[in-house]
Amino acid sequence: MNVLKSFERAVKEFGLEDKCKIARTGCPGTCSAGPVVLVEPGDYFYQSVTPESAQEIVKEHVMRDVPAKRFLYSNPEFFSKQKRLVLRNAGKMDPLNIREYISRGGYTALVKCLTGMSPEDVINEVFKSGLRGRGGAGFQTGQKWKFVSKAPGSPKYIIGNLDEGDPGVFANRTLAEADPHAIIEGMIIASYALKAEKGYLYTRAEYPLAIETLKKAIQQARSLGLIGEKILGTDLNFDLELRLGAGAFIAGEETAILASIEGMRAMPRPRPPYPASSGLWRKPTLIQNVETLANIPLIVLNGGEWFSKIGVPHCPGTKCFSLTGKIRNPGLIEVPMGITLKEVVFDIGGGVPDGRTFKAVLVGGPSGGCLPESQLHLPIDYESLTKAGAIMGSGGIVVLDDESCMVDTAKFFIEFCVDESCGKCTPCRVGLVKVKKVLERIAHGKGVEKDIDLLTKVGEYIKEASLCGLGQTAPNPVLTTVRYFKDEYLAHILNKECPTGKCDMGTRRRS
Amino acid sequence: MEKDQTSESPHAASDVLIAEKLMVKLEKIMEEHNYQRSALLEVLQKAQEIFGYLDRKVLLLIAEKLHVAPSQVYGAATFYNFFRLRKPGEHIITICMGTACYVKGADKILSTLEQELGIERGKSTPDGRISLFITRCIGACAMAPNVIIDDVVIGKATKEGVIERIRKSAGGEN
Structure with a gap:
């Protein structure tokens, strides 16, 4: 805020009001370099x-045209x-001004749908693009749209999932704060394609700025006739409501979010039936992560085939990642699928700072996997990460250095x-507590060698038998640390160190 | 269920008046939602905004008006981390214990504060001045570790800096 005021003051002082415009933008992703300022052209x-x-x-660059190097x-x-598709507008425009979004080509995809495409055409383009759900599971988006479209029953609902509960992840938050209309446009297009007249945008209560931004964006879209009845004079009706979570990680799970919107505890339901046929109030419902939705206008504008050529064939497009932990350039990035972890951590992230050494990278949030240096050659796509024991999750990459103990x-x-x-x-309820107890035992120097097998066995069992994505992935950090960092477990167990x-091995307290 | 906090202040009469006014405000919010059951979470959120926490009286009123069983209201209020059933202190310190903050030493800041304030996480000082909470990620991971003191986020927080800030804003303690 002080920086903004200083710019305004300086521009006034040097009499440059006619020559330049000072604008606020959302975050371009370079969180560690902030506050940042972009001067164009x-x-x-x-x-x-x-x-x-x-x-x-202002004095050097704006007045004399010499950048202050x-x-x-x-x-x-x-x-x-990076390749910025979803974050195309982040840091380049005022998110609170719908006209800036429109001037950058916003809402033209919606107009294209309404004027020249049938709902089936839209679904076909999305299908052709090969886009997969960015919330973590990686299901084919076009396939999901087909299911919802064909499901009997009305009304149909659309849910934009912005319940980014993974600690260490802030990609959806940044997107909502920097380019809320990209999400909203994606939802309106989905409503046209699926003939769904009601949408909910479910976001975390912990994100006050994102909430404010989305509220204003919805209001602006409504006032321009982009949300509501007879959108842009056509027969399309779509109402969009913002819903706030209340601090439950599980609420981002696709059936738990339904329960939460219905005003209940966010508890998952067994599938089938899938939400596509029986979702919100048992009606056909499309649930889509907001990053997936922000891709939709681009696919409509440029065609599914264009999109399918970005990234890698089985996993086209880009993915946003929150890059944090012991890394030189933390921030929000967007990279083409198929880029290697090494490029992300060392080239974009700049590697580990403070003269320490890289130990592991946690990919996929609290239920992701800890991968060692030997796995950094892996390309980023759903299958490669799952094979290595991690998950795409909602796009969290946390770098750990040699100060972190893997146990x-x-x-x-x-x-x-x-x-x-x-x-x-x-x-999930009982198994995870068991795993926790074994880990505590090991961390306190009371573990025995067969605990390692026990962790693997119980972990695999939890993955196999749990009802929802939380339990099915929760053992990943344990399983991957056992797999790649067994030495550290053995040091705790055999050497008691x-x-x-x-870890407090029980020796320090006595001294 | 938590015991209600009954204050024995000399201004008890005016406190009751204020409480009644706030109840009316809450009723209005429920009316705006047409007393729909599905508005339960939103109503709970607004109620916490109004009262600062959710006590038994408030929960029962919501149950009655929305035609939801009290057990369901209590169930939702205890399921979500966001809701508080006990009156928080005048100053609220929240330590982010998300992954990035943890990796960068948030646990050490937490244990220092627990020692300095003589309270565990989730509790308030006996004089009701300071509460210490943890949260799971506020999404400001690049600024880790983060501590929030009375709604102000302090990024790249240090033990010393946080204690200094607490002294300044909460004054007099320790």
């Missing part, structure tokens, strides 16, 4: 701007390896999943 990107440097930037962003690689890390995630397990099915000194 020319894409000049300034980092760590202070009220003082703001003054100098010493304040420029020092890490161009952060952007050069402690596994314990941390299991504690999280124990807390967040809804308690409906036994494998924690190589990093993180």
Whole structure:
């Protein structure tokens, strides 16, 4: 805010009001370099701007046309390896001004649908694109649309899932704050294709700025006749309502979100029936992560075939990742599918700072997998990650350095999943507590060698037998740390020592 | 269920008046939602905004008006982490224990604060001035570790910095 005011003051002071426009934008993803300022034309990107440097930037760049090099962003690689489709507008326009979205081509996809495409055409394009759900499961979006479209029953519902409960992930939040209309346009197009007249956008209560931004965006879309009855003078009716979560990780699960919108505890239901045929109030319902939805306008505009050529054939498009932990350039990135983990961690992320060494990368949130250096050559796609023991999840990448103990890390995630397990099915409710107890035993120097087998056995059992995605993935951090970092477990068990000194092995307290 | 917090202040009479006014406000919100059962979570959220926490009286009123069993209202209120059933302190300190914050030492900040304040996470100081909570990720991971003091997010937080801030805003303690 101080930086914004300084710019306004400086522009006034130097009499440049007619020459330039100062605009607010959403986040371009470079969280560690903030506050950042973009000067156009020319894409000049300034980092760590202070009220003082703001003054100098205006004086040198705006007045004399000489970029103030010493304040420029020092890490161009952060952007050069990215491919920004979903984040096309992030950091480039005022998210609170619908006209800016429109001037950048926004809502033309909707117009194209309404004027020249039948609902079936739209579904076919989405199908052709090969787009897969970005919420984690990776189901074919076009297939899902076909199911909902053919399902008998009305009304039909559309749910935009912005319940980004994974700790360490903020991709959906940033998208909503930087480009809310991309999500909304995707939902309106879906409503046209599926003849669904009511939509809910379900977001976390922990995201106050995203909530404000979405509220305003919905209001603006409504006032321009893009939401409501007879959209743009056609027969399309679509009402969109914002719903807030209340701090439950499980609520992002596709059947739990239904329960939550219905005003109940967010507990999953067994499938089948799938939400596509029996969802909200037992009516056909499309549930889609907001990142998936933000891809839709692009697919409609450029065609499914165009999209299918981005990334890798079985997994086209891009994916947003929140890059955090012990990494030099944390932030939000968007990369083509098929890029390697190594490129993400070392080229875009800049590797591990403070002279420490890389130990593992956690991919996929609290129920993802911890992958060691030997797995960094893996391309990022749903299948490769699952094979290695991790998951795509909602796109969290947390880098761990040699200060992190892998037993402690596994314990941390299991504690999280124990807390967040809804308690409906036994494998998840009881099994995870068992796993937690064994991990605690090991972390306190009281483990025995066969505990390692026990962890694997119970872990596999929980994955196999749980009702929903939470239980089916919760053991991943334990299974992958056992698989790739067995030495550390053995050090705790046999030598009664924690190589990093993180775990309290029961010896320290006595001293 | 938690015991209701009954304050024995000399201003008890005016407190009752305020409480009644707030109840009317809550009723209005339920009316806006046409007393629909599916509005339960939204009503609970608004109720917490109004009262700061959800006590037995509030939960029972909501159950009655929305025609939902009290057990279901209590069930929802305890299922979601966002709802508080006990009166929080005047100042609320929340430590983010998301993955990125944990990796960057949020656990150490938490244990330091637990020691300094003499309370565990989830509890308030006996004088009711400070509450200490944890949260699972506020989504500001690049600024980890994050601590929130009375709605102000402090990024790249340190033990010393947080304690200093608490002294300044909550004053006098320790």
